[in-house]
Structure formats: structure tokens, C-alpha cells
Amino acid sequence: xxxxxxxxxxxxxxxxxxxxxxxxxxxxxxxxxxxxxxxxxxxxxxxxxxxxxxxxxxxxxxxxxxxxxxxxxxxxxxxxxxxxxxxxxxxxxxxxxxxxxxxxxxxxxxxxxx
Amino acid sequence: xxxxxxxxxxxxxxxxxxxxxxxxxxxxxxxxxxxxxxxxxxxxxxxxxxxxxxxxxxxxxxxxxxxxxxxxxxxxxxxxxxxxxxxxxxxxxxxxxxxxxxxxxxxxxxxxx
Numbered sequence: 001x002x003x004x005x006x007x008x009x010x011x012x013x014x015x016x017x018x019x020x021x022x023x024x025x026x027x028x029x030x031x032x033x034x035x036x037x038x039x040x041x042x043x044x045x046x047x048x049x050x051x052x053x054x055x056x057x058x059x060x061x062x063x064x065x066x067x068x069x070x071x072x073x074x075x076x077x078x079x080x081x082x083x084x085x086x087x088x089x090x091x092x093x094x095x096x097x098x099x100x101x102x103x104x105x106x107x108x109x110x111x112x113x114x
Numbered sequence: 115x116x117x118x119x120x121x122x123x124x125x126x127x128x129x130x131x132x133x134x135x136x137x138x139x140x141x142x143x144x145x146x147x148x149x150x151x152x153x154x155x156x157x158x159x160x161x162x163x164x165x166x167x168x169x170x171x172x173x174x175x176x177x178x179x180x181x182x183x184x185x186x187x188x189x190x191x192x193x194x195x196x197x198x199x200x201x202x203x204x205x206x207x208x209x210x211x212x213x214x215x216x217x218x219x220x221x222x223x224x225x226x227x
Contacts, residue, residue, distance in 0.1 A: 004156075031213075042202060043157070043217045092156050096213070101145040101164060101206055103215055105156035 002027050002095050004106035012112045013083055020079045021109045023093030028073035030098035034066070037090040037108070046091075049076040083113045117141075118205055120218035128226050130192055135221045137203035138185045144206050146179055146186045147215065151200040193225045 003026040013019050023032065032049040047055040047068055055068035070076040080087050093106040119138045127133055137146070145164045149157035161170050163179035163186065170177045174197075176189040190197055200222050204215040 001159075042219045043204075045214065048214075101147070101162050101213075102159060103147065103204075103206075104159060105149075108154075108156045110154070 001102070002029060002097075002104045004093055004095060004104060006091075006093055006106040006109050008109060009107065010110040010112075012114060015084055015113060017083055018079055018081045019083065019111060020077050021091055021093075023076045023078070023106055025074045025095050029095040030073075031096040032070060032076045033094040033096075033103075034068060034076070034078045035092040035094055035105075037092060039089070043092065046078070049078075080111065083111075085113045087111065088113045118203055118216055118218035120201075120203055120221050122221060123219065124222050124224075126224040126226065127193055129194055131225075133190050133193055133223070135188045135190075135201055135203075135223070136185070137187070137205075137218050139205060140184065141205070141207070142183050144183075144208070144213070146183070147204045147206070148177055148186070148188055149202040149204065151202060151220075152198075157202055190223075193223075195225045195227050198223060198225050 005024045007022045034046040035043045036046055037043050045058050046061045046066055047057040049055050049068050049070040051070045065081055067079045090108045090110050092108045094103055096103040121136045147162045148160045151157040161177045166181045166183045168179045174191045178187050200220045202220045203218045206213055206215050
């Protein structure tokens with residue numbers, strides 16, 4: 001398993017600003033992912049964070065809006081840019097080891113945009 | 115689009131009752147995972163099943179993967195208030211770096227004392 005921490009745990013932001021969320025894992029993992037969970041909804045995959053290269057985005061998500069970095073095997077950031085109230089959501093970091101099906105989640109960052 | 119249908123969407127029961135949550139799809143999955151999520155927390159992995167027909171038990175929770183690997187069920191015996199939470203199933207397809215999870219919409223379980 002893996003222990004995952006996220007910062008911040010929650011934030012309230014103004015429309016038009018940007019927020020960077022950090023994800024730190026206690027072990028070197030192969031795969032890191034970012035998900036969004038809107039109120040009362042299930043999880044939607046935003047992108048796969050690739051070490052040392054550009055993230056792989058899912059349909060409906062673009063790099064300009066959600067730039068992602070992954071400088072090493074234990075750390076990643078997700079930025080939510082030019083925020084609007086529709087971006088209010090829980091953002092979750094998730095990790096998986098290549099040889100395993102198990103996928104683990106961080107505690108999430110609860111974002112409210114006013 | 116791979117869809118995972120979970121039922122029921124909401125379930126409110128009394129402590130001591132039994133319940134079953136279903137997760138169904140028309141697609142075949144390499145694996146299926148069940149998570150429980152409590153308010154303000156991230157999903158916590160409960161179990162992973164990979165073989166058709168597989169049954170796994172975790173204390174009062176019994177998980178089953180369908181023979182065709184298209185569906186799964188979670189049965190809770192003698193539910194307790196601590197079982198309250200959002201139960202999510204997630205199916206995985208492909209392998210290696212292309213492996214991705216598709217999540218169901220979840221079952222919100224409330225166990226009343």
C-alpha cells in the first residue's frame with residue numbers, strides 16, 4: 001500500500017484565481033493520477049501524471065486549465081487555473097504500482113470557488 | 115464508454131440488518147475494486163477481485179466477482195453504524211500504463227443505530 005498526503009486539505013478561492021494542489025507519496029510509485037469528485041457524484045479521472053513528461057489528459061480536460069507536474073516518483077502537483085464556481089469540487093490524488101491492480105487515494109482537497 | 119451501474123443509489127437500514135450492493139456492466143473487466151468513502155475523506159480500498167467467480171471475505175463484508183467478470187456484489191452481514199459511507203465499485207481494463215479505473219456512481223449507505 002501507499003500513504004498519500006495532499007495539501008491543502010481545503011481552500012476557498014476567488015473566481016479567476018489559480019490554486020496548486022500538492023500530492024506526496026511515501027514510496028516510489030509508477031502511476032499517479034488526478035481525479036475530480038463533484039458534490040454528490042462519483043470520481044472522474046482528470047489525467048495521468050507522467051514523470052518527466054507531459055501528463056495524459058482525459059476527454060474534457062485540457063492542460064491549460066489543469067496543468068500537472070510530476071518531477072519525481074513520489075510527488076505531483078495539479079493546478080486549477082482561472083477558476084470558476086463550476087470548479088468547486090474535491091480533487092483527489094491516486095497512485096498505483098505497475099505490477100498491481102490496487103489503486104490508493106489521498107484524502108482529497110476540497111475546493112470552493114466563490 | 116464503459117459504464118458501471120451501481121444499485122441501489124441510496125440505502126438506509128437499521129443496525130443488525132443485512133444488505134447487498136450491486137455493480138453491473140456490459141463490459142468485461144480485468145479487475146474490480148470496492149472502496150468505501152466517508153465524508154471529507156478519500157476513498158479507502160476494501161478489496162480487489164480479479165478472477166471470475168472469486169469470492170473474498172473481509173470480516174462481515176463478502177465480495178463476489180461475476181463468472182463473466184462483468185459484475186460484482188458486496189454483501190454486508192449485521193450492518194453496524196460504522197459501516198455508514200459511500201461504497202464505490204471500480205472496474206479496471208487494459209494493462210500496464212494504459213490500465214484505468216472506471217467508477218460507478220456509488221451507493222450511499224446509512225446504518226441507523
